Amino acid sequence: MEIVRPDSVAGVLDALASHPDALVLAGGTDTMVLVNAGALRPEYVISLRHVEDLKAWNARFIGAGVTYARLEESEIAALAELSRTVGSPQIRAAGTLGGNLGTASPAGDALPFLAAVDATIELVSKHGSRTMPWDEFLIGPKQNALEPAEIILGAHLPDDMPWRTAFAKIGVRQAMVISIASVCVTRNEAGETTVALGAVGPTVLRARRAEMMVSAEKDPDEAALDEFQRLVSEESRPITDHRSTAEYRRMAVGVLARRALERCLV
Amino acid sequence: MTTRADTEVGVAFGVGESAPRPDGIPKVTGHFAYASDLHAQDMLWGATRRAPHAHATITSVDVGPAVAMPGVHAVLTYDDLPAERFQGQIVTDQPVLADGTIRYWGEVVAIVAADDPTTARAAADAIEVEYEYLDPLTDVDEALAAGEVLREAVAYRGVRDVHGAVVVEATYETATQDQAPLGNEAGIAIPDGAGGIDVYGPTQWTHVDHEQIVACLGLRPEEVRVHPTGLGGAFGAREDLSLQTHLCLLALQSGRPVRMVFGRAESFAAHVKRHAARMYYRHEADLDGNLVRVEAKLLLDGGAYSMTSPAVVANAVGFAVGPYRCPNVFIDGYALRTNNPPAGAMRGFGAVQTGFAVESQMDRLAEELGMDPLELRLLNAIGPGDVLATTGQVITEPLPTREVIESVRAMPLPEDSISSDVRDLPGGTGLTTPSSVVVRGVGYAVGFKNLAFSEGFDDFAEARLTLTPVGIDIHTAAIEVGQGMVTVLEQIARTVTGVESVRVVFDHTSQIGSAGSTSASRQTQMTGGAVMRAAEQLRTEILEHYGAEALSNDGVWRNGELVVSLVEACLEREFSAHVRHRHQETDEPDENGQGNLHVDFAVSAHRAVVDVDPVLGLVKVVKIDTAQDVGFALNPMSVIGQIEGGTMQGIGLAIMEELVIDHGVVRNASFTDYLLPTFLDAPPVEAVLIEQPSSWGPFGAKGFAELPTISSTPAVVAALRAATGKALTRVPVRPEDIAF
Incomplete structure (x- = not known):
């Protein structure tokens, strides 16, 4: 196994051009599990750890190489909250936002946030860069729109970030657990609300009918919140697997969304 | 000087x-140096080929592609076994390599030894195995109906048609718990050049391994030396052989040392589990709360082979009534043969399953009687001079049942206020649960178990x-x-x-x-x-x-x-x-399961305080207090360590630890999905040690380290019932069991 450690995006793309089957490695918190299990036997590894460009982070952009340990310090409530739920301190020190995008699991903790704020994803190759909405990038369970010889540069956030955001996630222990349902809710001063759901569909989902309903409520009362909760559950598309049942996930994601919205209304 | x-x-x-x-x-x-650190000169690496089905007929095996690979030194299947082809510490019924039929998921079909681990893995994968899939038998009631009984154990005492004025009846279930020791199975076998062999593997008893390995290799006893190794935990998982015989066979075949180190996923396939159980219970008491009659049918899922099931079911029966007086007892216990992974020993050994059921029944009975659950227990508690309800034997050693209950009741409760630190709320850092929805519950339970070997075993x-x-x-x-x-x-x-x-x-x-x-x-x-x-x-x-x-x-x-x-x-x-x-001789049970079957006993009590999100069904165990019967604490710090660890294993079974098995196939063979409590799930544990010296332990010491696991599970579930009003007859309690 050969490992190269370029220090620039151009260096990564050069290495990728000469080794199209290379494994691109960031934090390795998903990838190394597969390697250790023998499911992945890379011959050529391109490490991203020394690429400073990927670690850029500002109010409008989060580089693919930004770790959850850093994102825990974000001033955006939901971003800090979701980052705190990722694995253990060791995993948060290694795992990156780009990893969630690369793996594209519907349970990826950062993905409901990116969906809720309508982030766009920037990809880069030798032919230049392209930027696409999150829902064109995340196209199925563990499937994304990344082309060979292309890497994820990062996620762009909108200019007008919502006023309040909240994230919540259910797992069957207090920490270090894969989500069985998660939500991110945003609400701006005009009452416009978005809600994105994780681990209750083949990809991260937006509950558009619930959003529309509650965005029209300037000061949602109990009945409105009940209806919001009901619509979120209805719009989820969960399955039963070894982690939970579809019935529980459907119920729980509605409750989570309502509680997250209530945090945004305070 | x-x-x-x-x-x-x-x-x-x-x-x-x-x-x-x-x-x-x-x-x-x-x-x-743990077992996984062992090396020897000119060492080869072993690997296994395991069946992906729970029940199948092997229609063909072609080892040709493996044998042909450069660097491969040995490939063995059932037909290559040199002597005894079956192993097992109580009943010799487990084929060393699959005998043409696959009876559980992960059963070993073939083993290989090669120059390096990658080649060994590739060779094992290259073996061509064809299966004809068969329907697996995975339900214990169906296994009983089909007569697939590994052992029936009973406890019959008193008169069948005596009845109490107050009756409570329920069915309880415990799911499959894994010992989940941090150290995976690993070992090495080294030929001595004279036809004999030295083997180092994960074990809890080298001499019982030795008997089985000697028979399977066809060597003289002195030609096989079983060595202890550094173990990263056992909890019963190392009572049965895992890779030792395979290592020896490969080493003798290749003439070179052979090492195997399992990964986590393979470890889940390689060791026995705690028996899943379904338990039908009926308690009858008089209007004052005195137990009059207990009847139970206990179905323990033994999985594909006997392992230690015959002893586990006897223990489940023996402690099925708890440390309580009852003149009329009718317990039928069955260890059943199914196509689930083989079950065997795990901390508590049968007394965990019936401990959960019987303590749940005592709470149910107290509620029916309108009595305080601890008063009901104190009323029926046994101590020295009393008769064990199941076996009829008189308790001759100290047994501080009342003292553990009263001690734990006297311990201060935590403050009523619900924490505002998210890590202390149900759901933890997931921010699922505002403190305003949290409900608190308090529950108690008692644990009871034998010490050392029973039933006439020459211990x-x-x-x-x-x-x-x-x-x-x-x-x-x-x-x-x-x-x-x-x-x-x-x-x-x-x-x-x-x-x-x-x-x-x-x-x-x-x-x-x-x-x-x-x-x-x-x-x-x-x-x-x-x-x-x-x-x-x-x-x-x-x-x-x-x-x-x-x-x-x-x-x-x-x-x-x-x-x-x-x-x-x-x-x-x-x-x-x-x-x-x-130790003093014990009796074999008579046809009614009566006799001095056990040499000694220990008791424990736990009180659990839980905070629950009743809507989402999420749980945080806030505090656990316990009183433990230890005889004499030879090493107080070590005693506390065992109490804390055992308590956490019991909390794990109460709220999260479950091997999810679907048609005999394990669906969560990883630490990503087999959830063990983390540090944030661990409540403070306060322990009171009851020191009433044993007459036969050194300096009065008693064994006790299984007890914390037995009473913590039912105490947590009792607290969850108090908080939610749900019946909760199954562990682990899942979020959906509370939410719906």
Whole structure:
């Protein structure tokens, strides 16, 4: 196994051009599990750890190489909250936002946030860069729109970030657990609300009918919140697997969304 | 120059002190050699090929592609087995390699040895195996109907048609728990060049492994030496053979040392589990709360092979009524053969399953009677002189059932206020649960179990103590699995002899006789008892030889003067004492399961305080208090460590630990999805030690380390019932069990 450690995006793309089957490695918190299990036997590894460009982070952009340990310090409530739920301190020190995008699991903790704020994803190759909405990038369970010889540069956030955001996630222990349902809710001063759901569909989902309903409520009362909760559950598309049942996930994601919205209304 | 005063103040780190573990610093600093650290020159790597189905017929096996791979030195299947083709410590019914039928997921079809682990894995994968899939039998009621009984054990006492005025009836279930030891299975077998072999593998009892391996290799007993290895936990998972026979077969076939190290996923397939159980219970009491009649049918899922199921089901039956008086008892217990992964020993050994059911029944009965649940227990509690409800035997040793209940009741409860730190709320950092929705519950439970081996088993442990120029060596075949036996053996030898410089030498099977298994909470009393007696003999022999009255690190003392140093004594002659220690004989059960089946018992009580999000069904255990019957705490810190660890294992079973098995196939064979409690799930544990000395344990000590696991599970579930009003008849309690 050969490992190269370029220090620039151009260096990564050069290495990728000469080794199209290379494994691109960031934090390795998903990838190394597969390697250790023998499911992945890379011959050529391109490490991203020394690429400073990927670690850029500002109010409008989060580089693919930004770790959850850093994102825990974000001033955006939901971003800090979701980052705190990722694995253990060791995993948060290694795992990156780009990893969630690369793996594209519907349970990826950062993905409901990116969906809720309508982030766009920037990809880069030798032919230049392209930027696409999150829902064109995340196209199925563990499937994304990344082309060979292309890497994820990062996620762009909108200019007008919502006023309040909240994230919540259910797992069957207090920490270090894969989500069985998660939500991110945003609400701006005009009452416009978005809600994105994780681990209750083949990809991260937006509950558009619930959003529309509650965005029209300037000061949602109990009945409105009940209806919001009901619509979120209805719009989820969960399955039963070894982690939970579809019935529980459907119920729980509605409750989570309502509680997250209530945090945004305070 | 040492003065007499030094010997009079007593030896340092003797019994009753929190002496440090000799292996503590090496383990913390990474210098301790675990089984996975073993190497040998010219070593090959072994790998297994396991079946992906729970039940199938093997229609063809072609090892050709594996044999043809460069670097492959041995490929073996059932047809290559040289002697006995089946193994098992109680019943010899498990094929060493699959015998044409696959009876559980992960059964080993073939084994290979190759130059390196990658080649070994590739070779194992290259073997072409064709299966004809068969429907798996996975339900215990169906297995009982089909007559697939590994053992039936009963306890019949009293009169069947006597009834109580108050009746509670329910069915309880416990799911499959895994011991989940941090150390995966690993080992090495090294041919001795003369036809014999040395094997190092994960074990709790080398001598019982030895019997099975010898038979399967067709060698003479002295040609096989089973060595202990550094173990990263056991909890029962190492009571049955995992990779030892396979390593020996590959090493003898290739003529080279062979090593295997399993990954986490394979580890889940490689060791036995705690029996899943379905338990039908009916309790009857009079209007005052006196138990009149208990009837139960216990179905334990033994999986594909016997393993220790025959003993586990006997224990489940024996403790099915708890430490309570009851004149009329009718328990039918069955260990059933299914196509689920084989079940065997796990901390608590049958008493965990019935402990959950019977304590749940006591709460249900208290509610029906309108009684305080602890008062009901105190009313029916047994102690010395009382009769064990299931076997009819009289309790002759201390049994502080009332004391553990009263002690735990007297402990202060935590403050009522719900924490505002998210890590203390249900759902933790997931921010699922505002404190305004949280409901608190408090629950109690009692645990009860036998100590050491029962049912007439010839239970003994050997120890040999020898004087060395620097101190005393304690030779034993007893296995240290992390529990701290190594420390208490040293403490016992120090206190008895006065020599502080002692060490434990872990012998292989040809060097010393059996110590019995490190299980059944028995080693402190059994090997500890052997060490105490051998230490007494050694001390007497040395003192009589020199006409002296004391020993120390410096040597032998008479009238306050040093007579000889240890070096001088060792040069003069060999001083050594070898003891085989037995506990009092027990009976085999009669046809009604009656007799003095058990030599001794221990009890425990737990109180759990839980905070629950009743809408989402999420749980945070806030605090656990416990009182434990320990006889005498030889090492208080070690006792507390066992209580904390055992309690956490019980909390795990109560709220999260479940091997999810679907049509016989394990769906969560990883630590990503087999959830163990993390530090944030661990509540503070306060423990009161009840020290009523045992007549036969060293310095009055009793085994106890299974007990915290038995009473913590039902205490947590009782607290969840108090918080939610749900029946919660199954563990682990899942979020959906509370939410819906």
